[in-house]
Amino acid sequence: MYNKFAPKSISKPHPSLISAEWADGFSSTITLEKFRDECTCALCKDEKEKSAKDPFKMLKTFVKGMNELKSLEKVGNYAFKATWGDGHDTGIYTYDAIREIFEKHALKPEEIEKIRNKS
Numbered sequence: 001m002y003n004k005f006a007p008k009s010i011s012k013p014h015p016s017l018i019s020a021e022w023a024d025g026f027s028s029t030i031t032l033e034k035f036r037d038e039c040t041c042a043l044c045k046d047e048k049e050k051s052a053k054d055p056f057k058m059l060k061t062f063v064k065g066m067n068e069l070k071s072l073e074k075v076g077n078y079a080f081k082a083t084w085g086d087g088h089d090t091g092i093y094t095y096d097a098i099r100e101i102f103e104k105h106a107l108k109p110e111e112i113e114k115i116r117n118k119s
């Protein structure tokens with residue numbers, strides 16, 4: 001099945017950024033932090049729901065390497081599996097979800113510039 005939301009290319013222009021491009025001309029760059037935040041696995045969804053109910057848990061515990069994307073592996077013809085620096089690898093990102101995430105969190109050119117100049 002042809003998926004119109006399949007990204008044409010995905011790249012990491014910077015250790016904390018990820019870029020994607022689609023055949024319809026849309027392209028966007030977001031932070032890996034946001035990409036991790038949007039992890040759709042049951043574990044992360046559960047954590048998100050809990051924190052929404054309890055304002056004191058709003059801040060997720062930071063684990064070293066959790067925002068380092070180790071690999072992005074194709075799953076069938078519909079998704080990518082992300083493996084993170086903290087060993088988390090249960091997140092499957094469907095093409096639709098990836099497109100949605102990149103639309104929602106798209107950085108402005110000046111924001112990208114700022115991140116690139118930081119390190």
Ligand SMILES: [Zn+2]
Binds near residue numbers: 042
């Ligand atoms: Zn997850």
